[in-house]
Amino acid sequence: MKVLILGAAGMIGQKLVKKLISLTSLNGVKINKLILFDIVNAPHTAIDNMRFLIKSGDLSKETVCRELISEKPDVIFHLAAVVSGQAEKKFDLGWNVNAKGSWNLFESIRYVGNGYCPKLIFASSIAVFGAPFPNKINDEFFTTPLTSYGSQKVVSELLLADYSRKNMVDGISIRLPTICVRPGKPNLAASGFFSGIIREPLNGVEAILPVSTKTRHWFASPKSAIGFLIHAVKLDTKKLNNRITLNMPGISVTVQEQIESLKRVAGNKIAKLIKHKTDPQIQKIVGSWAKDLEAKRAIDLGFKAENSFDDIVKIYIEEDLKK
Amino acid sequence: MKVLILGAAGMIGQKLVKKLISLTSLNGVKINKLILFDIVNAPHTAIDNMRFLIKSGDLSKETVCRELISEKPDVIFHLAAVVSGQAEKKFDLGWNVNAKGSWNLFESIRYVGNGYCPKLIFASSIAVFGAPFPNKINDEFFTTPLTSYGSQKVVSELLLADYSRKNMVDGISIRLPTICVRPGKPNLAASGFFSGIIREPLNGVEAILPVSTKTRHWFASPKSAIGFLIHAVKLDTKKLNNRITLNMPGISVTVQEQIESLKRVAGNKIAKLIKHKTDPQIQKIVGSWAKDLEAKRAIDLGFKAENSFDDIVKIYIEEDLKK
Numbered sequence: 008m009k010v011l012i013l014g015a016a017g018m019i020g021q022k023l024v025k026k027l028i029s030l031t032s033l034n035g036v037k038i039n040k041l042i043l044f045d046i047v048n049a050p051h052t053a054i055d056n057m058r059f060l061i062k063s064g065d066l067s068k069e070t071v072c073r074e075l076i077s078e079k080p081d082v083i084f085h086l087a088a089v090v091s092g093q094a095e096k097k098f099d100l101g102w103n104v105n106a107k108g109s110w111n112l113f114e115s116i117r118y119v120g121n122g123y124c125p126k127l128i129f130a131s132s133i134a135v136f137g138a139p140f141p142n143k144i145n146d147e148f149f150t151t152p153l154t155s156y157g158s159q160k161v162v163s164e165l166l167l168a169d170y171s172r173k174n175m176v177d178g179i180s181i182r183l184p185t186i187c188v189r190p191g192k193p194n195l196a197a198s199g200f201f202s203g204i205i206r207e208p209l210n211g212v213e214a215i216l217p218v219s220t221k222t223r224h225w226f227a228s229p230k231s232a233i234g235f236l237i238h239a240v241k242l243d244t245k246k247l248n249n250r251i252t253l254n255m256p257g258i259s260v261t262v263q264e265q266i267e268s269l270k271r272v273a274g275n276k277i278a279k280l281i282k283h284k285t286d287p288q289i290q291k292i293v294g295s296w297a298k299d300l301e302a303k304r305a306i307d308l309g310f311k312a313e314n315s316f317d318d319i320v321k322i323y324i325e326e327d328l329k330k
Numbered sequence: 331m332k333v334l335i336l337g338a339a340g341m342i343g344q345k346l347v348k349k350l351i352s353l354t355s356l357n358g359v360k361i362n363k364l365i366l367f368d369i370v371n372a373p374h375t376a377i378d379n380m381r382f383l384i385k386s387g388d389l390s391k392e393t394v395c396r397e398l399i400s401e402k403p404d405v406i407f408h409l410a411a412v413v414s415g416q417a418e419k420k421f422d423l424g425w426n427v428n429a430k431g432s433w434n435l436f437e438s439i440r441y442v443g444n445g446y447c448p449k450l451i452f453a454s455s456i457a458v459f460g461a462p463f464p465n466k467i468n469d470e471f472f473t474t475p476l477t478s479y480g481s482q483k484v485v486s487e488l489l490l491a492d493y494s495r496k497n498m499v500d501g502i503s504i505r506l507p508t509i510c511v512r513p514g515k516p517n518l519a520a521s522g523f524f525s526g527i528i529r530e531p532l533n534g535v536e537a538i539l540p541v542s543t544k545t546r547h548w549f550a551s552p553k554s555a556i557g558f559l560i561h562a563v564k565l566d567t568k569k570l571n572n573r574i575t576l577n578m579p580g581i582s583v584t585v586q587e588q589i590e591s592l593k594r595v596a597g598n599k600i601a602k603l604i605k606h607k608t609d610p611q612i613q614k615i616v617g618s619w620a621k622d623l624e625a626k627r628a629i630d631l632g633f634k635a636e637n638s639f640d641d642i643v644k645i646y647i648e649e650d651l652k653k
Contacts, residue, residue, distance in 0.1 A: 098496065137572070147471060147472050148470060148472060149470050149471060149472045149473065150472065150473070150488075151491075151572070151573050152488070152491075152492070153495070153572060155492050155496075158488045158489070158491065158492040161484075161488055162485050162488055162489070165473075165475070165481045165484055165485055165488075166481070166485070168474075168475075168481065169475075169478050169481040172476070173421065173478075249460070249474070249476060250474050
C-alpha cells in the first residue's frame with residue numbers, strides 16, 4: 008500500500024509519519040511506500056521494508072498535484088494548510104493553498120481515471136463555525152466561518168463531498184478540535200496560549216495568559232488527532248450516507264480547568280509560571296470560537312478523544328516533554 | 331447608477347430587466363445604465379434616459395469578468411448559472427460556471443480596488459440542502475447538498491461571505507424557493523412538473539404529473555423572486571452581522587394543494603388536463619428536496635412571499651398567460 012501525506016512536515020504530519028512507520032500496515036495491508044509532501048522536505052526516520060519518497064512544492068500549482076498523484080497512492084492524508092492567522096493576513100495565499108490547493112488535489116485524482124478512487128482523509132477544523140452559536144454545537148449546525156481559513160476549510164469539505172458522491176474519490180472530512188498541547192516553540196496563532204500555558208511551565212518557562220480564566224474552548228490531544236486520522240482510514244464511508252464531514256470529539260474546558268489540571272498533574276509551583284496579562288484583541292478573537300460540541304455522530308462511529316484535561320497534560324509529558 | 335445583471339437572458343433575469351426599466355431608479359438613485367450579461371445576448375426594450383450595454387460570454391473566463399467589472403457597476407445581480415440537471419451531468423461545466431465563475435466575478439471586483447465595493451446580490455437556492463432534514467428547515471440548518479449544483483451554490487455563498495467580510499464587495503446571498511409558475515415551454519428539470527401542472531392546463535394543454543399528489547415542496551412566484559432581489563438591494567447588510575446568506579420565504583404546499591388551487595382559480599374542468607403518470611426516478615429526486623422552511627430571519631428583515639398557492643396561480647395568469 009502506498010500512503011501520501013500532504014503537510015507531512017507539520018506537527019500532526021510528523022506524528023502521523025511516526026505512527027504509520029510504527030504501525031507498518033493500514034487496514035491489514037502492509038505500507039510499502041510513504042510519500043511525504045510539504046512546502047519543505049519532511050523529516051523522517053528510514054526503516055527497512057518501507058520506501059520513502061520526499062517531495063516539496065506548492066500545492067496550489069496544478070502540476071505539483073498531478074505529479075504527486077501520478078504515484079497513485081491508495082490512502083491520502085490531506086493535512087496541508089496555510090494556518091489561520093496567515094490565511095487571514097494573506098488573502099491570496101490562503102485561498103490559493105487552502106481552497107484551490109484542495110481542488111487541484113481532487114482534480115488530479117479524478118484526472119487519473121480508470122476507476123482510481125483512493126481513500127482521502129481531509130483535516131478540517133472547528134474554524135468552520137463562527138459566533139454566535141449555541142453553547143453546545145450539534146452535528147447539524149450550519150457553517151458561518153468568520154475567518155478566511157474557516158471558509159477555505161468549508162469549501163474544501165464541499166468539494167470533497169461532491170467528488171466523493173460522484174465516486175471520483177473516497178473522501179472523509181474530519182473537523183479537528185484545537186489540538187493541545189502542541190509541542191515545540193510558541194507560534195503566533197491566537198490560540199497558541201492554550202498550549203503555551205501548559206507547555207511553557209512544564210519546561211520551567213513563564214507563560215503569558217492573554218484571556219480570562221473563564222474562557223471555554225474545545226480540545227483534543229495530538230495523540231487523539233492521530234487516532235482520528237487512523238480511525239477515519241478504517242471507516243467504511245458508505246455508512247456516512249454522503250455526509251462525509253464529521254465533527255471530531257473533544258473535551259470542553261475553561262482555562263481555569265486547564266490550570267487546575269496542570270496543578271494536579273505537575274504541582275502548584277509549576278502552575279505559578281502562568282502570568283495573567285489580558286490582551287483584549289486575543290480575548291475578542293478567542294471569544295468568537297466554538298466552546299463546546301456534541302460530536303454525536305463521530306462518537307457513534309467510534310472516534311475517541313480524552314475524557315479529562317488531566318490526560319491531555321499527561322500525554323504531552325509522555326510524548327513530547329524533553330526528559 | 332449602473333446596474334449589472336448576470337444571467338439577464340434567463341427567466342428571472344428577463345423579469346428583473348423589465349422591473350428595473352419600470353422602476354427607473356434603485357434606492358432613490360436613477361439607473362442610467364443597465365449592463366446585461368448572459369451566454370447569449372439578452373433581449374430588452376429600450377427606453378429613453380437609460381443606456382444599455384449588452385454583453386455575452388463565458389463567466390468562467392477571467393477576462394470576461396474583468397471586462398464586465400471594468401464598467402464599475404454600483405449594483406450587481408448575479409443570477410447566472412448552469413441549471414441543476416445540466417450541472418449534474420456535466421461536472422466540469424457546472425463547477426466552472428457556477429463556482430469558478432462566481433469566484434472570477436468576486437476576484438474581478440477586488441481587482442478594481444481603490445475602495446470599489448459594489449452591492450452584489452447572489453441568487454442561491456434551496457438546493458444547498460440535502461435530505462434527510464427536519465420537516466421544517468430552520469435558519470441555522472447545515473448545508474449538505476446532494477447535487478453538484480447545490481454544492482456550487484454553497485461554495486459561491488462562502489466565497490461571497492468572505493470577500494464581503496473583507497469589505498471587497500458588499501454581498502448578500504438569497505436562497506430562492508422553487509419558482510412557480512415558470513412561464514414558457516416545459517424544460518427538462520426534474521422540478522419542471524411543479525409549474526407544468528398549472529401552466530399547461532391553463533394553456534389548454536395536457537400536463538403529466540410524475541409524482542404522488544402528497545409530494546410537498548417549497549414555492550414562491552417569479553414576482554416574489556423579483557421582490558426578493560429588489561428588497562435585497564435596499565437592505566443594509568450591516569444588519570446581517572456577517573451572516574449574509576438568507577433563506578427566502580415561500581409557501582409549503584403539496585401537489586394536491588396545488589391542484590385544489592388551480593381548481594379554485596380556473597375551474598375543475600381545467601384541472602382535468604392533469605394526467606397522473608408516476609415516474610419513480612423523478613419521485614425519488616423530488617423526495618430528496620426540502621419540503622418546508624422557516625425563513626424567520628428573512629421575514630423579520632422584510633422579505634415577502636405569497637401566503638397562498640391560489641395567489642401563485644393568479645400571478646401566472648396576470649403576468650404570463652397569453653390572453
